[in-house]
Amino acid sequence: MLRSLDIRDLLIIDRLELAFQPGLNVLTGETGAGKSILLDALGFVLGWRGRAELVREGAAQGEVVAVFDLPESHAARAVLADAGFPAGDELILRRVNSADGRKTAWVNDRRASGEVLRALSDTLVELHGQQDDRGLLNPRGHRVLLDDFAGNAAPLAATRAAWRRVAEARRALAEAEAALAALREEEDFLRHALAELDALDPQPGEEAELDTRRRMMQAADRIREDIARAFTAMGGDGAEGLLGDAVRWLEGASDRAEGRLDGAIDALSRALSDLGEAQQGVEACLDHLSFNPAELEMTEERLFAIRGLARKHGQQPDDLAEFTRTLRARLAALDAGEGDIAALHAAVAQAEAGYRAAAETLTARRIRAARALDKAMAAELAPLKMERAVFATEITPADPGPEGQDGVTFTVATNPGAPSGPLDKIASGGELSRFLLALKVCLTRGTSGITMIFDEIDRGVGGATADAVGRRLAALAEGGQVLVVTHSPQVAARGAHHWRVEKQVSRGKTRSTVTPVAETGRVDEIARMLAGDTITEEARAAARALLGA
Template identity: 75%
Template sequence: MLRSLDIRDMLIIDRLELAFRPGLNVLTGETGAGKSILLDSLGFVLGWRGRADLVRTGAAQGEVVAVFELPAGHPAREVLAEAGLEAGDELILRRVNSAEGRKTAWVNDRRVSGEVLRALSDTLVELHGQQDDRGLLNPRGHRQLLDAFGGLDAQLDAVRAAWRARSRAERAVAEAEARLAALRAEEDFLRHAVAEMTELSPLTGEEAELDARRRTMQAAERIREDITRAHAALGPGEGAEGRMGDALRWLEGAADRAEGRLDTPLAALSRALIELGEAVQGVEDCLEALDFDPGALEAAEERLFAIRALARKHGVLPDDLGRFAEDLQTRLAALDAGEGDLAGQRRAAETARAAFDAAAAALSEARRAAAVRLDAAMAGELAPLKMERAVFSTGIAEAEPGPEGRDAVAFTVATNPGAPAGPLNRIASGGELSRFLLALKVCLVRGASPLTLIFDEIDRGVGGATADAVGRRLAALAGSAQVLVVTHSPQVAAQGDHHWRVEKRVEGDVTLSTVTPLDAAARVDEIARMMSGDTVTDAARAAARALLSS
C-alpha cells in the first residue's frame, strides 16, 4: 500500500506531502489544477519513463519520496533480494532530478538504477486510464490478462520450460546437421588424407632422425676408405698393434739380462698397447657403423622426402604430422558416427516437441475454461455498470507456438443486442471502454491485492446513474486493494473513503499547486462545486449531502 508521497520542486509543486490510506482515495479539482502532476511525480519516483522537464522553474533539483507498506510475502521483497537490498516492513523510494536532467534514485537509502525502480513498480502500482494501452486496447495483453484471471501460473511455467527444452533440442539438431554437412563437404579430402597418413605413419622426431642418418650415410661413402687404411695401419699383423706386440715380446725376453734398464720402456709400451687397443676398437666400431646396405640410403631419403612433402602439403611442421593425423581421424570418425548421433538428436527433438505440444494443449484447455469463467464474471460486473445488454467475449485462436503456448487471445464486445461483435477500440465508446476496464479489474482482483490501483479519469464520458455505478464498483474494488482515483465525477467522488482537493494558486508571478485533505464539510462543498460549477448554491450542497449519504 502507498502510505505517503512527498513532492518537492516538481513542475508547479513547491512542497507537497500526501498521506494516503487504505480503501478508495479520491483526488478532485478543476482542469489544470495539477492532478496529472501528482501522477507524473509518482511515475517519476517509480522509474517510469515520462516527460523530461519535471523540475520546477528556478529550482536546482526536484525530488519525490514515496513510502510503501511492505507486508510479509509481498512480491517486492523478491525484487529487493535479487538486487541485494534489505527488505523491512517499510519501503522508501527516493528519486532526484537535477535541473540539467540527471536522475539519481535510492531504495531504503541505497543507490539503485532505474531498472530496479521499474521492477519494484511492477509489484507496487498499476496505473489505468481511459486509453489504457496496457490492458484492454492492446490485444497482446489479453492473453496475459486471461492467464492472470485463470490463475494459470503453474501451467504457464510448464509450457515455458517445455518450450526452452524444445528450443535447445531443435538448436542441437540444427548445429549437428550443420557440422555433418561441413564434414560431408570435405569427406573425400578426409578419407584420402587419413589414408595417406595411415600409410606413412610419421612419428614425432622421425624427420630429424632420418635427416641425421642420411647425412651420416652420405659422408660414410667418402671417409670409409681412409678409416679402413687407418684400421690396417693400427691393427694386428703388419699394423702398429702387431709390430708393438712383437716389440714387447722381444724386450720381455731381453729384460732379465738388462739389469732393470728395460723396465720403464716395457711399462710405457704396455700402456701404449692398451691405448692402441682402445683406438683400434673405436675405429672398428666406426667401420661397423659405416657399414650399411647401399639401399638403406635410398630408403631413408625416400621416407624423409615423403614426410617433408606431406608436411608441406598440409601446411604443418613435420613433427606436427602425428597430431594433424589424429585431428583428421577424429573428424572422419565424427562423420562416420554423425548419422547415428544426428538420428538420436532428432529423436530427442521429437520427444521435446511432443512434451511441448502436450503442455501447450493442457494450457489451451485451461485457458478455454478460464475464458468461459471470465465471460460469465464480466457479464455479472457489467450489469451494475449499466451495460447489462453488452456482451463481452474472450476469443481463443491458434497462433504460432512460443514460450507462452500456441494461443492468441482477443477480447471482443457487442454493446447492443444484435450488433456484431468486434475489437474493443472499434466498438466501444470512451465511456464504455472505461466501464469494460473497470469490470475487468474487478474480475481480476481476488482477495487482497499487493498492488495500489490508480485510475486516472476512468469515469470520463459517463454521468448520472452510470457514473454512480462506476463509483460503486470502484468502492467495491477498494475493498480488496488500495485504489486512487483522479475524477471529475461527483458521483464517483462521493464514494471515496478519503478525499483530497487539488488547487492551483498564483503567488506573485509564480503558479503553484496544492493538495488539501477534505473534512466532511469541505467535502460537501467540493462535491457541490463539481455538480454546479464555480457558484456553489445551497441546493447544490443539499444535492451533495444526498449524494454522500446514498
C-alpha cells in the first residue's frame, strides 16, 4: 500500500506531502489543476518513462519520495532480495532529477538503478486509464491476463520447461547432423589417411632412432677400413706377434741374465694383456659397423616416409601416432553417426510429445478459465449498466511456443445481435471504461498488496452509470487501496478519502496544491463538481444525496 508521497520542486509543485489511506482514495479538481502531475511524480519515483523535463523552473533539482507498507508476503520482497537490498515492513523509494537531466535513485537509502525501480513498480502499483496500455487492451497481453486469472503458474512453468527440452533436443539433432555432414565431406580423406598411417604405423621417438642409425651406417664405410687396419696391426702378424716373440726371446735369456730381465718380461706380459683387451674392443666395434647395405636403404626409406607423412598432415613426427588415433575416432564417429542421428530423432520426438501433453493440459485449463472469466464478466457488467453486452474470451490455435499453443483474445458485443470484435475496436469511450473496470475486478480477485490507480476511468459516463462505476471502484478497494483521478461526482462520493487538487497563481508563478477534503467540505466539493463555480443549494442537496446514498 502507498502510504505517503512527498514531492519537491517538480513541474508546478514546490512542496507536497500526501498521506494516502487504505480503501478508495479520490482526487478531484478542475481540468489542468495538476492531477496528472501527481501521477507523473509517482511514475518518476517508480522508474516509469515519462516527461524528460520535470524540475520546477528555478530549482536545482526535483525530488520525489514514496513510502510503501510491505507485508511479510509481498512480492516486492523477492525483487529486493534478488537486487541485494534489505527488506523490512517499510519500503522507501527516493529519486532525484537534477536540472541538467541526471536522475539518481535510492531504495531504502541504497543507490538503485531504474531497472530495479521498475521491477519493484510491477509489484507495487498498477495504473489503468481509458487508454490503458498495460495489457487489458493489448491482445498480446490477453493470454497473460487469462493465465493469471486461471492460476496457471505451475502448468505454464511445465510447458516452458517442456519447450526448452524440445529446443535442446532439436539443437542437439541439428548439431549432430551438421557434424555428420562435415565428416561425410572428409570421409575419403579419413579412410585414405588412416590407411597410410596404419600401413606405416609410426611410433613416438622412432624418427630420432632411425635418424641416428642412418647417420651411423653412413659413417661406417668411412671409418671401418681404418679400424680394420688397426685391428690387423694389433693381431698375430703385427704387434701381438712381435710382443710374443720378444717375450719368448727374453724368457729364454733370463736364466743367464741373473734376474735383470724379470721386470721387462712382466711389463711385456701386461702389455700383451692390455693389447688383448684393445683387440676385443676394436673387434666389437667392427662387428657393430658390419651391416647389410640394404639395411641402410630400408632405414632411409622408412625415415623419409615418416617425415613425409608428418609434413603432409602438418604434424611433428612424434605426434603421428596420436594423430592416427584422432582420425580413427572421427571415422568411428562417422560410422556410428547414423545410429546417433536415429537416437536423436527419437529424443526430439519424445520431447515434442512431452511438450504437446503439457501444452494440451494448459489449453484445457485456459478453456475452463475462459468460461469462468466470461461468466464473471457477465456478473460484473450488469451492475455497470451493461447487462446486454456480451464479453467472450476466444481461444484459437497459435504457433507452438514456450507459452503454449493458444492465442487468446478478449472480444465484446455491446448489444444483442451486434457483431463481436476486439475490445478496443468495438466499445465506445464510456463502454470501454466500464469493460476495463469489470475486467480489473475479475482479474484482481484474490490478489493483494498492489495499489491500483485509475486515471479518469469514468470519462464518458454519467448519472446512474457513473454511480455504478463508483460502486465497483469502492468494492475493488475493499481490503486494498485504489487511487482514482475523477471528474465524476458520483465516483467522488464513493471515496473513503478525498483530496482536492488546485492550481494557484501568485506573483506570476503557478503552483499546484493538494489538500485533504474533510467530511464537512466534501459536500461543497461534490456540489462544485455538479454545478461548476457557482454552488447552489440545489447542488449541495444533490451532493448530500450522493454522499448519503
